[in-house]
Amino acid sequence: MQPLKRTSTLALRQRKAHLLGTFQLCPELLHASLIERFLKCGKTNCRCHRDGPKHGPFFYLNRCFPKGQMQSLLLKSPSQIDQARQSVAAYAQVQLVLDQISQINHELLRRGEPLVAAS
Ligand SMILES: [Zn+2]
Secondary structure, three states: OOOHHHOOHHHHHHHHHHHHHHOOOOOOOOOOEEEEEEEOOOOOOOHHHOOOOOEEEEEEEEEEOHHHOEEEEEEOOHHHHHHHHHHHHHHHHHHHHHHHHHHHHHHHHHOOOOOOOOO
16 A cells, blocks of 8 residues: 555545445454463363473453453353454454544645545
């Protein structure tokens, strides 16, 4: 993608119109991180406490809250893990589009252009 500063105002407006036109909010959005973990178990004589492989993978869905709090949800079924993966990706996609629109608006403001072209 060409740097915004070297893109014409018309092209910026066209890109923004395209982003807005193709933008879709999908219902499975989820703002969280999918984390894969290998863990030691509770049995101290298990091989995982020596050099053996740890157990897993276990999949956790982590959500962050203000003040550094975090909520962690263990996903138990492959279907949950699949859905979590897709919904986290869907959220990232929406965020990407919003960021692009935001950057275009920032550049338009910097140029002293109206954010919405007069028709
Ligand atoms: Zn173990």
